[in-house]
Amino acid sequence: MTIANEVLELFNKEISKELDSNGKEVMLVLDSDLFDVPGDDLHYVLIKYEQIFNVDLSNVKWSYYFPWQNIPRLKRWFGNVNQKEVEATRSPLTVRMFAESAEAGKWLFD
Numbered sequence: 001m002t003i004a005n006e007v008l009e010l011f012n013k014e015i016s017k018e019l020d021s022n023g024k025e026v027m028l029v030l031d032s033d034l035f036d037v038p039g040d041d042l043h044y045v046l047i048k049y050e051q052i053f054n055v056d057l058s059n060v061k062w063s064y065y066f067p068w069q070n071i072p073r074l075k076r077w078f079g080n081v082n083q084k085e086v087e088a089t090r091s092p093l094t095v096r097m098f099a100e101s102a103e104a105g106k107w108l109f110d
Contacts, residue, residue, distance in 0.1 A: 004099035007049070008030060011028050030096040031094055055105065056107065060109075061110040064091045064110060
């Protein structure tokens with residue numbers, strides 16, 4: 001099994017999946033964007049990812065991938081900030097990025 005397949009298997013195992021119209025789970029693929037993954041699921045899979053693949057994620061610029069969460073809460077509530085406009089500036093965060101980083105042994109993006 002390749003490292004990319006191991007990473008994909010880990011993410012599919014640890015992240016809750018959506019259901020299709022027939023009630024079957026929609027599995028992640030390497031190009032799946034992780035933006036809509038529940039925060040707890042993503043948090044726990046990233047801890048396991050770091051341990052298994054020995055990739056340090058402490059310097060990842062999460063604001064590139066989740067810009068809305070990096071705007072101060074009061075500004076989001078009372079400021080004139082449009083969430084859709086902010087999210088339109090985000091970069092995709094895909095399973096493939098984690099697979100390529102696992103193969104390299106370090107985070108390759110940002």
